[in-house]
Amino acid sequence: MSDTLLEISGLRGGYGAVEVLRGVDLDIASGEIVALLGSNGVGKTTLSSILTGLVSCWGGAIRFKGREIQKLSPRAIIDMGLIHVPEGRHIFPNLSVRENLELGSYRRGRANRAKNMEHVVSVFPRLSERFDQKAGTLSGGEQQMLAIGRGMMAEPELLILDEPSIGLSPLLVEEMFELITTLNGEGLTILLVEQNVLQSMEIANRAFVMENGAITLSGTSAELMDDPELQRSYLGLV
Structure with a gap:
């Protein structure tokens, strides 16, 4: 194709x-x-x-x-825009939510870091409420949001x-799939x-x-x- x-x-x-x-x-x-x-x-x-x-x-x-x-x-x-959000999240538990997100743009997307951060928190508003909280203290669902948000900071093309959905409650699984649909609706x-x-x-x-x-x-x-x-x-x- x-x-x-x-x-x-x-x-x-x-x-x-x-x-x-x-x-x-x-x-x-x-x-x-x-x-x-x-x-x-x-x-x-x-x-x-x-x-x-x-x-x-x-x-x-x-x-x-x-x-x-x-x-x-x-x-x-x-650098080409192929970004992987791994199984198990692999966030940095002793860093804040903000610092985890900023690290997502370490290789790619640094010039648009502030703009991309705004986009991430518009998709995952709960993260903005926890910017200064250590990532290891988040719930499992919030950690998964953070892992995906960190990936988005790198401006992925794929x-x-x-x-x-692994390790999430049925309600959070439903929410996670809705969020994935939202990201795809934005062209991702x-x-x-x-x-x-x-x-x-x-x-x-x-x-x-x-x-x-x-x-x-x-x-x-x-x-x-x-x-x-x-x-x-x-x-x-x-």
């Missing part, structure tokens, strides 16, 4: 002698929410880590904005959200890496299902919701 922002072809990778990804193909068009779905341990986080240069690529190609990035450093990938392209199949499919344009390091199903959310294999394996409906 002509507006493809990210294209992954034949991607392989792993740790030590263990191959985790076995020829993954995936693409994301500008302006989409694409969900990468699968249970724990199938390779979703490994894929995110390879995309951002934290884990080496063994084979295949990753093209972001038409440029191959699989051999670039994490810093170079960030934002990878890795398990943003999102790769949503999740185990929460139903709610991810409700907001995603397309989805890819991963099992054992390979993509086993892909299509629009509507197509996959009608797929008997997805219903049997992930939703327990048939």
Whole structure:
């Protein structure tokens, strides 16, 4: 497709002698929410880590904005606008909310820091109420908002959200998915890496299902919701 922002072809990778990804193909068009779905341990986080240069690529190609990035450093990938909000949030607990957000623009977006900060707190108003509070004292939901807000400070062109709903109450999960929809409505392209199949499919344009390091199903959310294999394996409906 002509507006493809990210294209992954034949991607392989792993740790030590263990191959985790076995020829993954995936693409994301500008302006989409694409969900990468699968249970724990199938390779979703490994894929995110390879995309951002934290884990080496063994084979295949990753093209972001038409440029191959699989051999670039994490810093170079960030500078291009591919930003990762990792699983587990990884905020700095002893720094304030404001300081955590400011660190998000350390590599990219520094010139527009004040403007971007205003945008973040307009999306997550609770953070403005806690600017001088240590991040480690926030609730789990607030910490997730902070992690996403920190990613937004880097002016992402593609934002990878890795398990943003993990550890949250059902009410906060609902709120988190609504916020993701809001960000996408503002034009942000999102790769949503999740185990929460139903709610991810409700907001995603397309989805890819991963099992054992390979993509086993892909299509629009509507197509996959009608797929008997997805219903049997992930939703327990048939």
